[in-house]
Amino acid sequence: MTRHALFVGGTRFIGRHAVREFREAGYDVTVFHRGEHESPFTDDEGVDHVRGDRTDDGDLADAAATDPDVVVDLVAYKPRDVRTATRVFDDVDAYVYVSSGAAYGAEEVPKREDETPLEPCSDEQATDDSHATYGARKAEGDRAVFAAAEEGVDALSLRPPVVYGPHDYTRRFDYWIQRVANYDRVLVPGDGTNLWHRVGVENVARALRVVAEEGRPGEAYNVGDWHVQTLRETIETVADAAEADVEVVTAGHRELAAGGLAPDDFPLYRDPPHLLDTNKLRSLGWEPVAPEDSIAETVEASPEREADEAQEGPDREAEERVLGVLDTL
Incomplete structure (x- = not known):
């Protein structure tokens, strides 16, 4: 039945x-x-x-x-x-x-x-x-x-x-896809090791x-991806899926302030780390898809829009001011 x-x-x-x-x-x-x-x-x-x-x-x-x-x-x-x-x-x-x-x-x-x-x-x-x-x-x-x-x-x-994933109306993840797709340098808050499951x-x-x-x-x-990627790893995985060559540029609080920015202005950044134990679900027979595959599907489905049209995140002009400061250090 x-x-x-x-x-x-x-x-x-x-x-x-x-x-x-x-x-x-x-x-x-x-x-x-x-x-x-x-x-x-x-x-x-x-x-x-x-x-x-x-x-x-x-x-x-x-x-x-x-x-x-x-x-x-x-x-x-x-x-x-x-x-x-x-x-x-x-x-x-x-x-x-x-x-x-x-x-x-x-x-x-x-x-x-x-x-x-x-x-x-x-x-x-x-x-x-x-x-x-x-x-x-x-x-x-x-x-x-x-x-x-x-x-x-x-x-x-x-x-x-x-x-x-595909059809995500919040566009939180899409922000990073569009940054990778549209720019050679991607500004990342902190040192890139931020963990938000x-x-x-x-x-x-x-x-x-x-x-x-x-x-x-x-x-x-x-429930969460079995392998938890840092923010840097996530952006590198996006770049691999998009076949893009980008430089990940990290910036601390002081450097970000040059653009009027703070770390939590960026989507998918969280301090302290947020990590869920998913072993209990795995014990039921749940077989997760690898994040590399999930991200590749998300990149393929991402709408063709300019990065500054993403729903969340700082505008590129502010990021460029930070990148300019970093170039002088």
Whole structure:
């Protein structure tokens, strides 16, 4: 009998890759979404659509009426969303909540699911919409998953760090691709050894299916690229994929200040390092794609735009001022 997966969200970035992963594994799929973005699955007869707002309990009940075996919740951004979903989908074989590596509340290296504390979340934070409370809200969603599992719901959590890959609307990774594609010298904050765990979107899609099929209710699973690249390594891998010859130029706080810049102005820079232990997920049979392959696919899919059109990051004029200062040293 064919299994049925319901995606809450699923037409944009992670969802479109995860839907493909489940379809290739033989699942029928229903995507529950508001219809604000064009579906990439209109030609797939195995994908149905239910329109609605996940914050409307009636609409969520309509989605539940499709009788899914698995629910993948991609757009639960507030604890209330998770509590409602685990109540509505209390009889499915697996409810998988997409949490975040930002849910961790301690700067440990690496961060481990069963050891590293989560962010606290106040009542005010739980209903906030700002980026500042994102980690706290995701952590409280995790706690809602754990509470539901204690009540007998087959609920689980997946925690990715920054996700990159084709169709990433944030363009965080695309910033560096465009720098490599358009300039001979790429300015990198610090000494290039910054570690911010990232994960290719295909690895997240695989993890969602593995966790849904093999995970234990009440558990959280980290997901991230198996080999963690420094920022310098990432840019060099981008250059290899793009067949570009670039010079990576590093700059400290003082040099960056010449351009009115700070290290955290640059996408994918974080201090202190952010590293997730992914052995727990690997023990379920998850086989990750190598970052070199994920980055090559991302480079190939990157839109042909000028670097300064990237959504995040400093403008090139400021970087050129820093490069000029470095040339005089």
